[in-house]
Amino acid sequence: MTEASPAGTIATRLVALAARPDDRWSITFLDSHGAVFERCGAAELAARAARVAGFLERERAPGAPVLLVFQPGVDFLVAFLACQWSGRLAVPINPPRRHRLIQRLQAVAADSGATVALTGGGVAEQSALWQADSAELAAIRWQDVGDIDSDPAQATPLRAVDPAATCFIQYTSGSTALPKGVEVSHANLMADMARMEAAWELSPSSTMVTWLPAFHDLGLIFGLLQTLYSGCPVVQMAPNSFLQRPVLWLEAISRFRGTHTAAPSFAYDLCARRIPPEAREGLDLSSLVMAMNAAEPIDPQVMEDFAGVFGPHGFGRETFAPAYGLAESTLAVTASPVGVAPLLFALDAAALEAGRIVEAGASSRRLVIPGSGAPLADVSIAIADPETGRRQPAGRVGEIWVGGPTIARGYWRRPEESAATFGVRLAGEDDPTGYLRTGDLGAMIGDELCVTGRIKDLIILSGANHYPQDIERVAQGAHPALRAGGGAAFGLVGEPGGEQVVLVQELERTQRRTDPAPLFSAISAAVWQTLELQLARIVLVEPGAVLRTSSGKIQRAANRQAWREGALPVIAEWRSARQQALEETRGAAPGAHASSSGQASALEGWLRDWLARRLALPVSAVPLDRGLGELGLTSLDAVDLAGALGTHLGQALPQTLAFDHPTVAALVAHLSGSPPASLPQTPPQIPAPPPGAGGDLDELLSMIEGGGRGHD
Known part of the structure; x- marks a missing residue:
């Protein structure tokens, strides 16, 4: 084995950093209270990676995949770099929680062909349980x-490596049953990090602060590996620490004088809404050079709200840096320059729906679309007709196609899917290398890329990806009166309270006069408990009413349009309690609740009051036996509930509490040990999640569409 050239890979960057006596690079990991849990410098990190690499040299051949199954912490970075050090292929994957993601772990293990898994901490003990349940x-x-x-x-x-060889395999996120592994080469990775360094002015004097999950491309590449490339220190915390106490992120930026950070839009919204004025005291965000806004559709109002709330604490609108990218392009495709406020475009909504970019007039319906920056150096973007593959003229919306040195090698062991996505040629043009088809819709307005939608029917809520077919399948398994294959789930963007999910579902022909109330409860509970997703509306329709193509495929966009226009033969329609509150009683103050004596009654009163405040509902709208998901509790709310209830009771409670006990009555029964009379003795059976279905709180943050898409 010979030593690789000093600048060839991220591992050789680490070696170079470790050799510098004045090097300031380090990784500092914070615990759930914001205190320093572990700090590791470049020399120590290199030594640890070399030792783990020695194990891999004995266990697996060069080029073999290795699963990395870790909770957040320095051990993950040690293991990832050990793979680079030894020429093995790192395969990051989040550990299952409550056995909810074992199917995804099994699918990734089988698809990658990995026979070795590196792990650490408490995950090592958990792996014995997974092995007992799974032959794979x-x-x-x-x-x-x-x-x-x-x-x-x-x-x-x-170990020396070929820069064109695969560096690691980034598996796609979301609830798809068949995740695809994107082969990122060493050259891809170094090219993308060089461009991000130039675009966002990273240097050894910078400081990164991140809570993003490291098994996902944004958290891995920008949050961790970019700091090794640029030689700047990184301060990391676990995603769940941020979810429980969002202020910890901003406190870390203030304390460590963070210059660079990144998060999806929902995280900025969470901070603006959930951090009270007294908790903001002492924050100083003036050190920030840029705060990337990526990984899900960007909400201009969220940026405005965050800048308004934290402007007095040193945050300027020009600090926001919207970006777009995807795992198939390693990470970044476009970048907004530092020191420039995000570009917003007020467009004619009707024209945009027809695929045209037209500036909104005084009397037209307006839709404000944020820009996602200009292409990185040597990255080419074409807007193509997704049906014909021809380049669209200026002012037209089409599929975003991307070319350049950051485009990954393809999908691991999937030649047909790789050929359909990578190296695709524009019709009528003779380009030598071809383009990557992203599956996202957008347009170029001047030099700025604007992402306008998705060709596929992916639904993104709070950074988590949900495939409509998974929602439909879980809903249809909730009750025999629901027709299998007769549903259409779709998202509504731009609604009060954020993106919402609607399910249009056919009834079996013999069930058209069935009482719809039990069906609504069964569907809502199943989707909430299996996918940790709240439905805003359920629409029961006549058999055969769901619109399909001539070949029988569900037309979700057409069903959304027909529902909006009232063109569907509706039997019954349901709205969640939160949706009703948003439409009918928005802003109503929660009423007082008088709890009776006794532990169970006091706990019941506390829970109803907390839920009423959080969901902006009157206490009377928080019954004991109604599903928390049906009331409007989101996955993020569920984390907050576990934390607040644990503080109230003076004990540590699992973050999965609301999913394990999904009604007020069930929570009271579990915590008090005395089931109330209203609690059913046998809970309804919830269908098992489909293979790969989302559910982990880190999967909630694993952002973006099935190909890792959507850093927009």
């Missing part, structure tokens, strides 16, 4: 890095 996972060699990275005799020299 039992066949894998599970290795705790803590058992090998303390032995200097394990270390191995840095």
Whole structure:
């Protein structure tokens, strides 16, 4: 083995940093209270990575995939770099929680062909449970890095690699049953990080602050690896720490004088809405050079609200840096320059719906679309007709096609899907390398890319991806009166309270006069507990009413339009309690609740009051036996509820509490040990999640569409 050239890979960057006596690079990991839990410098990180690499040299051949299954922390970065050090292919994957993501772990393990998994901390103990439940996972060699990275005799020299070779495999996020692994080469990774460094002015004097999950491309590449490339320190915390206490993120920026950070739009919204004025005291965000806004559709109002709330604490609108990218292009495609306020375009909504870019007039219906920046250096963007593959003229919406040195090699062991997505040629043009088809719709307005929608029917809520077919399948399994294959789930964008999900569902022909109330409850509960997703509306329709193509495929966009126009033969329609509140009683103050004596009654009163305040409902609209998802509790709310209730009771409670006990009555029964009379003795059976269905709170943040798309 010979040493690779000093600047060829992220591993050689680490070696160079470790050799500098004045190097200031370090990774500092914060605990759930914001205190320093661990700090590791470049020399120590290199030594630890070399020792774990020694284990991989003995266990697997160069180029072999290795699963990385870690909770957030320094161990993950050690393991990732050990793979680079030894020429093995890192396959980051989030650990299952409550067995909810075992199917996804199984699918990734099977698709990648990995026979070794690196893990650490509490995950090592959990892996024994997964192996007991899964023959696929039992066949894998599970290795705790803590058992090998303390032995200097394990270390191995840095292995030379071909820059064009695969560096790691980034599996697509979302609730798809068949995740695809994107092959990112060493050259891809270095090219993308070089361009991000130039666009966002990163240098050794910068400081990154991140809470993004490291198994996802944005958290991995921009949050961690970019700091090694640019030589700047990084301060990291767990995603769940941010979800429970969003102020910890901003406090870390203030304390460590963070210059760069990134988050999806919902995170900025969470901070603006959930951090009270007294908790903002002492925050100083003036050190920030840029705050990337990416990984889900960007809401201009959220940026305005965040800048308004935190402007007095040193945050300027020009700090926001909207961006667009996808795993198939390593990470970034476009970038907004530092020091320039985001560009917003007021467009004619009717024209945009027809695929045309027209500036809104005084009397037209307006839709404000944010720009996502200009293409990075040497990155080309074409707006193509998705049906014909021809380049669209200026002022027309089409599919975003991307070319350049950051485009990944393809999908791991999927030649047909790779050929359909990578290296695609524009019709009538003779381009030598071709383009990547992103599946996203957009247009160029001057030099600015504007993302306007998605060709596929992906629904993005709070950074989490949901495939409509998963929602439909879970809903239809909730009750025999619902016709299998007869549903259409779709998102509504731009609604009060954020994107909403509507399900249009056919009834079986013999069930058209069935009482709809039990059906609504069954559907809402099943979708909430299985996918951790709240439906805003359920629309029951006549058999055969759901619109399909001539080949029988569900036309979700057409069903959305028909529902909006009242053109569907509706039997019954349901709105969630939160949706009713938004439409009918928005702003109503929660009423007082008088709880009776006794632990269960007091707990019941506390829960109803907390839910009423959080969901902007009167206490009377928070019954004991109504599903929390039906009331409008989101996954983020559920995390807050567990934290607030734990503080109230003086005990640690699992963040999955609201999913395990999904009504007020069930929560009271679980926590008090005395089931109330209204609690059914046998809970309704909830269908098992489909393979790969989302559900982990880190999966909630794993952002973007099935190809890792949507940093827009």
